Amino acid sequence: MDNISIRIIQPILALILSPLLFGIINRTKAFFAGRKGQPLFQTYFDLWKLVHKGVVYSKTTGWIFRAGPIINLSAILLITLFIPLGHSKAVIFFDGDIFLVIYLFALIRFFTIIAALDTGSSFEGMGASREAQFSALTEPALFLALAAIACGTGKLSLSEILVSITSKFWLSHISIILFVAATLIIVLLTENARIPVDDPNTHLELTMIHEVMVLDSSGPDFAFIVFASALKLWVFTALFAGVLIPDIGFGFWPNLGICVLAVLCVSVVVGIIESCIARLKLLFVPHFIFIATVFAVLAMVFVLRK
Amino acid sequence: MLIEFMMIFLTLVNLIILSTSRLSTCIKVIAFQGIILGVLPVAGGQFDIQLVIFSIIAISVKAILFPSMLLRTLSQLNIHREKKPYVGYGMSLLIGLGAIVLSWWISKNLPLTITPANSAVLPVSIFTAFVGLYLIITRKMALTQVIGYLIFENGIYMFGVILPQKQPLLVELAVLLDAFVAVFVMGITIFHISREFDHIETDQLSTLRS
Numbered sequence: 138m139d140n141i142s143i144r145i146i147q148p149i150l151a152l153i154l155s156p157l158l159f160g161i162i163n164r165t166k167a168f169f170a171g172r173k174g175q176p177l178f179q180t181y182f183d184l185w186k187l188v189h190k191g192v193v194y195s196k197t198t199g200w201i202f203r204a205g206p207i208i209n210l211s212a213i214l215l216i217t218l219f220i221p222l223g224h225s226k227a228v229i230f231f232d233g234d235i236f237l238v239i240y241l242f243a244l245i246r247f248f249t250i251i252a253a254l255d256t257g258s259s260f261e262g263m264g265a266s267r268e269a270q271f272s273a274l275t276e277p278a279l280f281l282a283l284a285a286i287a288c289g290t291g292k293l294s295l296s297e298i299l300v301s302i303t304s305k306f307w308l309s310h311i312s313i314i315l316f317v318a319a320t321l322i323i324v325l326l327t328e329n330a331r332i333p334v335d336d337p338n339t340h341l342e343l344t345m346i347h348e349v350m351v352l353d354s355s356g357p358d359f360a361f362i363v364f365a366s367a368l369k370l371w372v373f374t375a376l377f378a379g380v381l382i383p384d385i386g387f388g389f390w391p392n393l394g395i396c397v398l399a400v401l402c403v404s405v406v407v408g409i410i411e412s413c414i415a416r417l418k419l420l421f422v423p424h425f426i427f428i429a430t431v432f433a434v435l436a437m438v439f440v441l442r443k
Numbered sequence: 444m445l446i447e448f449m450m451i452f453l454t455l456v457n458l459i460i461l462s463t464s465r466l467s468t469c470i471k472v473i474a475f476q477g478i479i480l481g482v483l484p485v486a487g488g489q490f491d492i493q494l495v496i497f498s499i500i501a502i503s504v505k506a507i508l509f510p511s512m513l514l515r516t517l518s519q520l521n522i523h524r525e526k527k528p529y530v531g532y533g534m535s536l537l538i539g540l541g542a543i544v545l546s547w548w549i550s551k552n553l554p555l556t557i558t559p560a561n562s563a564v565l566p567v568s569i570f571t572a573f574v575g576l577y578l579i580i581t582r583k584m585a586l587t588q589v590i591g592y593l594i595f596e597n598g599i600y601m602f603g604v605i606l607p608q609k610q611p612l613l614v615e616l617a618v619l620l621d622a623f624v625a626v627f628v629m630g631i632t633i634f635h636i637s638r639e640f641d642h643i644e645t646d647q648l649s650t651l652r653s
Contacts (some may be wrong), residue, residue, distance in 0.1 A: 228647075310444070312451055424533055430457060434540050435451075438547055442562055 142390070148214075149399060152351055155179035155371035156364065158404040165408025166404075175289065180367060183284045184346040187360035198256040205252025205352060205362035212241045212248075213368045220372050221296045223396030224384035230296035235283050238295060239276065242328070245365070246272050253350035264349030267419070271346065274426040275327045281433035282320040286380060288440045289313050307383035316436035318381045325373040325407070325431035327422075329366065332411035334422050344416075375401040445486050447478050453464035453601075454543065460594065462536040464524045468511045469590050474599045476571075477505030480597055483604050497612050501600075504619055509593060509626055510602070516630045517586065520637045529581045536598075541573065546570040572598030585636060585643040589629045596622045598609040 160177040160426055168176025176182070194202065219238050221227040230392055253261040287293055289310050290301040307314055327334045330347030351362050378399035386394060417425055456476050460469055481502030484494045509535055530538070548571035551639025579588050596618070603615050637643050 210476055312447055315451075416536075427533065427536065431536065431540060435454065435543070439563070441550075442547060 141228065144226060145399070147220070147225075148217045148395075149221070151217045151368060152392075153373050154397070155367040156184060158374065158400070159367060159371050159403055160400060161237060161404045162408040162411065165405050167411050169409070169412035177328040180363065184360050184364060187363070188357050188366075190356040190440075192356035192358055193323050195256055198255050198353070202246075202252050202255040203358070204354070205255075205332055206358040206365070207250045208359040209245050211327050212245045213365045215374070216372055217368055218243050219377065220249070220375050220398075221299050222375055223389075223392035223394070224299050224302065224379065225302065225389050225392065226296040229296045232293040234294045234296075235287065236296075237363060238249070239279060239283070242369075243276065245369075249350055252354075256353045259355065260343075261350050261352060263343075267346045268350060271327055271362065271422060274423055275324050275429065278320050278426065278433045279324050281437055282317045283428065285313060285433065285436035285440045288437070295376075300384070302380065302383050304383040304385065310384065310440075312439045313436050314380060316432045316439065318377060320429045320436065321373070321377045321380060321430040325370075325377055326410070327426055327429075328373060329370045330437045331407055333414050333417050333425055336416050339416075370404070371400065372401045374407075377390075378403055412418045446483070447563060449483060449486060450561060450567045451478055453571065455568050457571055457594070457606065458536060458539050459550050460578070461574060462532045464526075464528075464532065466517055466523060466525065466584070466586055467514070469587065470510050470517065471601070473513070473593055474506050474510035474588060476594070476597055477507075477509065477543060480600060480604075481505055483601065493612060497615065500616065501619065506598075507599070508623065510627070511530060512630050513586070513589065513625070516633055519615060519634055520586070520643065522586075522637075522643065525582055525584050525587050527586075528583060535577070535581065538577065540575070542573040543570050546573060553562045557605070564601065564605055566599040568598050568601035570593075574598075583644045583646050585629075585633045588645065589626065589633070592629070594624070595612055 157180070158179065160175070161181045163179070164177060216238055216362045218228045219230065219234050221230075246268065250265040253265040253268075283295075283298075286302075287298055290298050290306065292298045292301055302314070326332070330337055335346040335348075336344065337348060339348070347366070351359065354362055375396065378396055382395060382399050384396065449473075453476060457471050463469060465471075481498050484498045484501070527537070543566075547566040549569055550566040553565070555565070572595050575591045575593070575598055578591025578594060581592065582588060600615065600618070601620075632639050633643055636648070640647070
């Protein structure tokens with residue numbers, strides 16, 4: 138399906154459905170805890186409410202703090218244009234766009250971190266330092282995993298890689314697929330500040346990583362940050378689902394449907410993981426992320442022997 | 444496909460042993476490794492009665508006898524964890540990754556006249572032997588060193604399984620018997636060391652000489 142007017146549906150779906158993922162995760166956690174839980178569409182309500190609020194800026198902040206959320210949202214919107222849903226081509230793709238996507242993530246992280254440092258709050262500085270440490274560890278894992286799958290398929294752009302994961306390729310390269318998927322789920326949990334690494338619900342600054350960096354943001358700025366993190370979760374789950382589930386070969390629409398369904402299922406799985414596992418001690422988080430690197434290296438080794 | 448999955452599990456199992464300090468986990472992992480290795484000779488698909496008997500013997504020795512002997516020794520000791528190895532667990536995992544890459548490189552450059560059933564079998568067997576040697580070198584507890592010895596033996600066993608036609612199974616059985624006797628003796632020795640000195644750390648034994 139090469140028609141751009143149809144391919145544009147992938148980022149539009151991401152824009153519409155991504156805040157739903159938080160709702161699904163929260164409902165899953167509530168189900169495991171025996172609670173009723175917040176409404177599925179709570180994130181949409183929150184975003185609506187935040188957009189209509191005013192903004193408060195601390196006197197110590199400069200233009201970086203104001204620019205941070207805008208750059209975050211625009212960078213993640215750019216990334217969604219590169220992420221294919223369900224083994225078709227994304228809106229934009231070219232050879233080597235893997236690197237652009239990973240470095241756009243790095244750009245987001247960089248601006249989140251310096252915006253947090255700009256507030257001059259010691260708590261936010263602490264969160265920023267943790268975020269910098271952990272993301273420095275996840276980046277090689279993500280690079281190696283994507284490099285492994287790129288070697289396996291022989292393609293260099295994200296869209297073409299996912300297009301070439303047909304059921305035949307899936308069966309013959311099952312070990313690589315599983316290793317890459319294992320890497321991606323750990324990277325997903327780390328990058329999106331989910332439970333074994335960071336607890337999104339905690340409001341104790343000493344233990345938070347991602348939440349603590351955005352404590353000073355308010356109003357539309359905070360809405361931008363929440364929406365950007367929802368889109369980030371969507372991007373990672375779409376990537377994970379795209380690698381794990383092969384092209385079934387019935388054309389564009391069934392694949393798209395399966396992929397969206399898989400993304401929603403992955404968010405249920407994330408909710409289950411969060412309900413079953415306690416948060417790791419901060420000292421053990423680098424070990425946890427290192428496991429992802431181990432899987433990525435194994436994927437690379439299994440690719441290179443072919 | 445089955446062999447491929449077995450090789451993946453063996454690799455992961457070796458990495459778990461490198462990164463855990465809990466002795467009971469190590470022993471359970473050894474049992475799991477024993478099951479996989481026991482099934483390996485018949486996993487190729489051909490059902491030779493000789494191979495089946497051999498695999499049953501291997502499973503009962505490697506997956507049942509050795510672990511239960513080690514667990515029995517462990518229950519007599521008052522120790523659950525390896526305290527301070529010479530190299531830390533994160534570093535061990537990193538070295539393990541290096542060993543994986545090295546063993547794949549070696550197996551690629553090894554001039555073998557036969558082709559194994561799966562191209563992963565040879566490098567994983569070399570990697571298993573590496574892990575065994577590494578455990579013997581870097582861990583202080585006598586029990587972990589016995590586990591390292593068993594893993595090393597497993598690696599050599601795997602190497603032998605690759606060429607079942609070339610190597611008579613009798614040799615394998617003899618090796619299995621030797622390993623059994625060794626573990627038996629080591630279990631008794633560990634028990635006596637711990638009763639005599641209240642610990643099983645081998646680096647402290649070297650101070651006895653002076």
